[in-house]
Amino acid sequence: MKLKGSFWVALFFLALGLFGIIQSLTFGYWESMVLPLGISIIISILAAVEVARELKRRGDEGEAAAAEKKQEDGIKEKFNARRLGVVFGWAAGFCLAIYLLGFYISIPLFAFAYLKWRKRSWLVAVVFAIALLAFSYLVFSVGLKVPLYKGLIFGAR
Amino acid sequence: MFEAYSAALATLFQPINLLIMLVAVFVGLIIGVIPGLSGLVMLPLLLPFIFRMPADVALILLIAFHTVIFTGGSISSILLNIPGTGPNAATMLDGFPMTQRGEGGRAIGAAVTSSMAGGVIPVFLALAMVPLVMPIILAFGQPEMAILILLGISFLAALTGGSAIKGIIAGMAGLLISFIGYHTITGVHRFSFGSAFLYDGIELIPFALGLFGLSELFYLIMRGETTIARRAAVKMSGVVEGIKDVWRQRWLWFRSTIIGYVIGIIPGLGAEVATWLCYGQAKQTSKHPEKFGKGAVEGVIAPESANNAKEAGSLLTTMALGIPGSAVMALFLAAFLMVGVTPGPAMMLEHLPLSLTLLLGIALANIVGGVICLFAAPQLARVASVHFDFLFPGILIVAMIGVYVATLSPMNFATVLIFGIVGLVMKIYGYSRPALLLGFVLGGLFENYSLLSIKIYGPLFFARPIPLTLLIVMALLLSYPYLKRGISSLRRRYSQP
Numbered sequence: 001m002k003l004k005g006s007f008w009v010a011l012f013f014l015a016l017g018l019f020g021i022i023q024s025l026t027f028g029y030w031e032s033m034v035l036p037l038g039i040s041i042i043i044s045i046l047a048a049v050e051v052a053r054e055l056k057r058r059g060d061e062g063e064a065a066a067a068e069k070k071q072e073d074g075i076k077e078k079f080n081a082r083r084l085g086v087v088f089g090w091a092a093g094f095c096l097a098i099y100l101l102g103f104y105i106s107i108p109l110f111a112f113a114y115l116k117w118r119k120r121s122w123l124v125a126v127v128f129a130i131a132l133l134a135f136s137y138l139v140f141s142v143g144l145k146v147p148l149y150k151g152l153i154f155g156a157r
Numbered sequence: 158m159f160e161a162y163s164a165a166l167a168t169l170f171q172p173i174n175l176l177i178m179l180v181a182v183f184v185g186l187i188i189g190v191i192p193g194l195s196g197l198v199m200l201p202l203l204l205p206f207i208f209r210m211p212a213d214v215a216l217i218l219l220i221a222f223h224t225v226i227f228t229g230g231s232i233s234s235i236l237l238n239i240p241g242t243g244p245n246a247a248t249m250l251d252g253f254p255m256t257q258r259g260e261g262g263r264a265i266g267a268a269v270t271s272s273m274a275g276g277v278i279p280v281f282l283a284l285a286m287v288p289l290v291m292p293i294i295l296a297f298g299q300p301e302m303a304i305l306i307l308l309g310i311s312f313l314a315a316l317t318g319g320s321a322i323k324g325i326i327a328g329m330a331g332l333l334i335s336f337i338g339y340h341t342i343t344g345v346h347r348f349s350f351g352s353a354f355l356y357d358g359i360e361l362i363p364f365a366l367g368l369f370g371l372s373e374l375f376y377l378i379m380r381g382e383t384t385i386a387r388r389a390a391v392k393m394s395g396v397v398e399g400i401k402d403v404w405r406q407r408w409l410w411f412r413s414t415i416i417g418y419v420i421g422i423i424p425g426l427g428a429e430v431a432t433w434l435c436y437g438q439a440k441q442t443s444k445h446p447e448k449f450g451k452g453a454v455e456g457v458i459a460p461e462s463a464n465n466a467k468e469a470g471s472l473l474t475t476m477a478l479g480i481p482g483s484a485v486m487a488l489f490l491a492a493f494l495m496v497g498v499t500p501g502p503a504m505m506l507e508h509l510p511l512s513l514t515l516l517l518g519i520a521l522a523n524i525v526g527g528v529i530c531l532f533a534a535p536q537l538a539r540v541a542s543v544h545f546d547f548l549f550p551g552i553l554i555v556a557m558i559g560v561y562v563a564t565l566s567p568m569n570f571a572t573v574l575i576f577g578i579v580g581l582v583m584k585i586y587g588y589s590r591p592a593l594l595l596g597f598v599l600g601g602l603f604e605n606y607s608l609l610s611i612k613i614y615g616p617l618f619f620a621r622p623i624p625l626t627l628l629i630v631m632a633l634l635l636s637y638p639y640l641k642r643g644i645s646s647l648r649r650r651y652s653q654p
Contacts, residue, residue, distance in 0.1 A: 029343040095570035
């Protein structure tokens with residue numbers, strides 16, 4: 001019996017609910033405790049029901065199991081971990097670059113690197129990177145007078 | 158009273174005010190189209206500029222800017238499957254499938270027309286019904302508000318996502334996340350693990366941007382989409398068809414407009430509640446509910462009517478009672494004070510012409526914004542045809558700038574990334590993201606109303622006529638699929654020979 005993603009997601013919510021219960025009990029005052037505790041209990045109960053349903057589905061044979069397998073195949077088709085890892089890496093890398101280098105360096109750097117990775121021509125990548133930088137600068141720094149983050153290395157505001 | 162109306166119209170149609178309105182509408186539409194840049198992000202940036210302006214010019218600028226943001230936001234929801242603003246999320250469910258089917262123009266025509274008409278009619282309702290709405294507002298005390306918030310979350314839980322149980326789990330998780338940080342009543346730090354970053358709780362903008370915007374980008378790239386919409390050609394004939402759709406569905410539009418207006422009047426309930434409630438009633442009253450989520454034009458008309466309809470009601474409550482109807486209206490409250498106008502009953506007496514000018518300003522801004530959108534729809538539609546190679550960095554950059562501008566903390570990039578993954582997992586496994594968002598947005602209010610209710614009325618605070626009625630509606634709503642299934646099963650059993 002192999003447990004699939006939907007089971008683990010339900011288990012995550014169960015863990016979240018139980019964690020909420022344990023944490024809530026440490027808050028001291030009833031005003032701080034009552035709603036987090038009540039809501040955590042509801043989450044735990046409902047998530048436990050979901051976990052039990054998932055386990056029951058795994059045990060089923062025949063038509064129900066076939067329908068379940070079909071649904072799982074659909075989810076598997078949607079969930080491509082490798083592609084997700086790559087795109088998350090790009091997004092996380094961009095965020096890290098902003099944090100270290102600030103917006104004005106990270107924006108053209110990210111746009112250029114991403115387009116080159118997507119096998120776009122040098123000209124298109126350079127023009128797009130400059131256009132995005134110009135847009136960001138003109139709209140936010142000049143137009144809206146919002147100083148953008150300069151990054152940890154180059155002296156953040 | 159007649160003099161006040163005349164003065165309001167004269168003020169509104171002064172050339173400088175018309176010019177300011179035109180500029181504000183144009184900028185508001187563009188901001189609305191750009192995902193992540195909502196009124197909540199942009200309005201605070203405008204506040205420093207209104208200090209030296211006359212009150213009427215400053216407030217017309219703000220109200221015109223804010224009024225059309227939802228109209229512009231519907232375009233990104235329909236063409237990009239990314240809500241331009243939070244309340245446009247409901248429009249995505251059917252707007253984007255219409256775009257994928259090559260009916261983007263029709264969806265935009267329907268969205269813009271219902272937004273425009275939905276924004277105009279409630280203004281006249283607000284002007285006419287001031288004496289009637291006051292008792293309704295005053296009847297909603299803390300217990301009613303607490304239960305009303307639960308009802309809003311239940312609607313989302315039942316109507317979006319895989320199952321009602323998963324939906325409730327998501328809504329409750331949203332409430333739990335909203336409790337992170339400093340508890341103002343007791344001073345206790347909850348779920349913050351000693352981290353200074355979490356002391357103030359999770360910020361709304363990075364949370365919502367991650368949950369919807371980034372997770373959608375991840376989803377599209379993960380599935381190997383090269384462009385967001387391959388068949389995004391928008392023709393004027395499609396836009397005209399969308400306008401006709403609103404006429405064909407005029408009763409749905411009218412119902413949604415009235416619901417949006419009434420929800421706008423009730424303080425504290427945002428446009429999200431109005432749009433999802435209207436989406437739900439559109440689905441439940443439709444002759445073909447199975448088409449919802451697959452590109453039903455009613456699924457575009459209902460939420461778009463509601464989100465613009467809400468504004469007149471929301472502004473009325475803010476001006477008449479000094480109680481902001483939404484987070485944006487709280488910013489308006491600050492703006493009123495900045496230009497020397499104190500909101501509340503006194504405003505309706507001392508600044509009646511200004512109050513009427515602002516209500517009429519909503520109507521005019523909706524008309525101007527709607528007309529611009531209708532004619533610019535084919536041009537705006539091109540956004541959806543741009544190759545994803547360009548959209549991904551473009552959207553990510555604007556979103557991250559928006560997060561920084563809204564929070565002034567680069568640490569919030571981590572929040573966006575985390576909730577981007579959370580949103581993706583929830584989308585794939587059928588947990589309602591809108592319920593999570595609504596729980597998060599209304600969590601603070603829910604806690605305040607509940608605690609006050611317990612202190613004033615005791616633990617059985619809900620044992621009052623209005624909360625009990627709302628609880629019965631909630632129970633029926635959540636049990637409806639199971640009751641329906643049970644009744645069908647009984648019918649099958651007894652119909653067999």
